[in-house]
Amino acid sequence: MKTIAFAGLGAMGRPMARNLLKAGFTVRGCDVNPAGLADLEAAGGISCASAAQAFAGADAIVLMVVNAAQAEAVLFTDDALAAAPAHAVICLMATCPPQQVQKIAGRVAATGRRFVDSPVSGGVVGAEAASLTIMAAAPADVFEAARPVLEAMGSRTLHVGDKPGQGATVKTVNQLLCGVHIAVAAEALSLAEKIGVDTRTMLGILVGTSAGSWMLKDRGPRMLESDPEVTSAVDIFVKDLGIVLEAGRETKAALPMTALAFQLFNSTSGRGAGAADDSQVIRAYRALNGTA
């Protein structure tokens, strides 16, 4: 594993590609956005004009695009994947519905190449610090082959299963819990505001009780700020809870709490705060309660 093709140089992809360069890999990037390519070149990477050009000579292909449709387009439009060596391992790291990951994995396998379903959590902060959690599903030997590449971008590389789609499933369930935990933290704090207690004192108590969650502790304090730093945007949860609901629809699983949390993030985005920190879903409650 020496040469990596990297597709998708956005907010997450740019720092991930930089961490691959820091780890000593050669990185050949492709993106429709010239700014992403310029960033890669400035960091010592190689800018390529097309996916096929990036794939030439690559030992691994990392996909950090927006969704499954983009991943499929990058790999298969104009038969781009045929330009990659036969031993190349394809690492799909974008958040996609499990069924679509299985479909892409099947198309990759049909070309004789290896595939790792490897979505991440940790956001831009984790991407920059190379501290992402990576939920990888692949046969053990394929996972081991890809491990040096994955470990250059994350601090916790978990082998969650041997079938493509299982990584996406863990990520899907992860996002379901994260999104609902943020929304309910907002509901709890907005109730406390209405009753009239010191919300900071209360939050300090609740994070240490059976009411605690990782999100309550992390996002709770930012809910009490009027315009907090953006570590992950409201629109990320509009997208990710949309993927969770799609997974529920494809498997016919009822997801009422997720559906409701989606509405609250979607409403917050609709009121113009899609780019605000996701803690600001509390604005949907303030709008409902007339305390905005």
Next chain:
Amino acid sequence: MKTIAFAGLGAMGRPMARNLLKAGFTVRGCDVNPAGLADLEAAGGISCASAAQAFAGADAIVLMVVNAAQAEAVLFTDDALAAAPAHAVICLMATCPPQQVQKIAGRVAATGRRFVDSPVSGGVVGAEAASLTIMAAAPADVFEAARPVLEAMGSRTLHVGDKPGQGATVKTVNQLLCGVHIAVAAEALSLAEKIGVDTRTMLGILVGTSAGSWMLKDRGPRMLESDPEVTSAVDIFVKDLGIVLEAGRETKAALPMTALAFQLFNSTSGRGAGAADDSQVIRAYRALNGTA
């Protein structure tokens, strides 16, 4: 503080009264259920025929009854509170809506006696181990007067505010988060079951990520058992989320996630599992998904 009157010798009250006896207090109990009184006597307490009889000579009165209506009835029916010394401190430890706590506190204050709004969390396990978290609101001097009594029953006695109702508010928000966190853990695990992954492996991963919550870690494993030990029943959350919704109604705060979680616990109770462990709210999802 030597003599305690204890009203409400149920599943929580009995072990709490026993812990007061172990700490060296004299405990005078009253309850409509003779079994509770027999348990208290067996532990070395004094069984009383009425609230007024229990209150005579009591330095503190602990109320661990089912709800605010019972607390009011115990204190004021036949003017029972008049039998208590003028220096008695009344500790309302049952879970009640904040507004009703304020009302009871006002009636107690009108008799010249002191009041501590002091609900608990930790369930029967915490009551037995004297490890309850106690969320106390009262003026500082009143809190200090009651502290030895409270500390005999809990391991974490927090002074959350100086106004009656603030303890109940913290407890209300605590229960909102706990109930929704249990329900969403059930939603997440039922989705994983439908997609088809090893739910135990997945749960082991998720409790350590940003998707984690105290409830996911505690109740999650019991959701995967068919008939787990009951540490807290489904019907406790039917009651407690009912109190949260009442607090929302009284303050005109919108609580959509709580309302939905209530429906899931209520449905589980309606299908005959009200006395089952609260983790079994997952049965509502299995019913919805046809996997029961």
